[in-house]
Amino acid sequence: xxxxxxxxxxxxxxxxxxxxxxxxxxxxxxxxxxxxxxxxxxxxxxxxxxxxxxxxxxxxxxxxxxxxxxxxxxxxxxxxxxxxxxxxxxxxxxxxxxxxxxxxxxxxxxxxxxxxxxxxxxxxxxxxxxxxxxxxxxxxxxxxxxxxxxxxxxxxxxxxxxxxxxxxxxxxxxxxxxxxxxxxxxxxxxxxxxxxxxxxxxxxxxxxxxxxxxxxxxxxxxxxxxxxxxxxxxxxxxxxxxxxxxxxxxxxxxx
Numbered sequence: 001x002x003x004x005x006x007x008x009x010x011x012x013x014x015x016x017x018x019x020x021x022x023x024x025x026x027x028x029x030x031x032x033x034x035x036x037x038x039x040x041x042x043x044x045x046x047x048x049x050x051x052x053x054x055x056x057x058x059x060x061x062x063x064x065x066x067x068x069x070x071x072x073x074x075x076x077x078x079x080x081x082x083x084x085x086x087x088x089x090x091x092x093x094x095x096x097x098x099x100x101x102x103x104x105x106x107x108x109x110x111x112x113x114x115x116x117x118x119x120x121x122x123x124x125x126x127x128x129x130x131x132x133x134x135x136x137x138x139x140x141x142x143x144x145x146x147x148x149x150x151x152x153x154x155x156x157x158x159x160x161x162x163x164x165x166x167x168x169x170x171x172x173x174x175x176x177x178x179x180x181x182x183x184x185x186x187x188x189x190x191x192x193x194x195x196x197x198x199x200x201x202x203x204x205x206x207x208x209x210x211x212x213x214x215x216x217x218x219x220x221x222x223x224x225x226x227x228x229x230x231x232x233x234x235x236x237x238x239x240x241x242x243x244x245x246x247x248x249x250x251x252x253x254x255x
Contacts, residue, residue, distance in 0.1 A: 004247040006199040017049045019231045023238025027056045038063035040081045046088040055244050058092035059085045068098040068126035092119050096126030104139035113144040122147040135142040151181030164195040185240050189248045
């Protein structure tokens with residue numbers, strides 16, 4: 001039987017990926033250089049994590065820190081990284097392309113989604129840098145992406161619960177809305193209750209969600225994992241989050 005909620009854990013090392021699986025995560029997002037907001041992990045890291053975990057792995061496709069407007073050569077790198085991710089057995093990719101006016105670049109994002117083919121595509125927190133979240137939801141749907149990672153345009157999901165609830169409702173049956181941003185054991189149940197979301201992304205409470213260098217305190221990731229956190233402690237945090245989701249009550253009725 002499928003779990004009521006999907007817990008996605010962001011990691012940047014093999015040991016933390018293994019610990020996330022042992023702790024009860026249903027999915028991993030694999031990245032590197034999270035203090036800068038996250039970039040694409042190496043081929044070696046992708047291959048090694050794939051050998052050591054059995055749960056789905058979604059890999060970040062981001063050629064550099066900074067904004068989400070990419071040059072032709074950067075888009076070429078992204079295309080090659082998508083092909084590598086598929087070759088190395090990844091289950092999904094996480095990406096996002098914006099235009100200079102901060103709107104979703106539907107054409108270029110759609111081309112990447114089509115290239116990914118059998119891989120699930122998540123549109124990352126570039127979404128939180130757009131001027132109109134509701135219009136951009138429709139834009140992302142047009143790209144063919146399967147999921148949007150978002151904190152509702154705020155640094156933390158708990159600062160945007162009503163916005164996230166509205167987006168979850170608007171996205172229903174068309175695309176998955178996955179809240180992120182400062183989600184931890186103290187607020188994860190509140191987030192799923194208030195928003196109606198069925199998937200949640202976090203780095204297990206070992207993060208600073210305000211990291212980002214595109215001018216809006218938004219990075220491609222929701223949080224920045226402290227890779228120096230002892231693996232046993234990290235696993236305990238993941239297990240606590242998984243347990244809280246498993247026992248979470250039904251969503252509160254909207255007021």
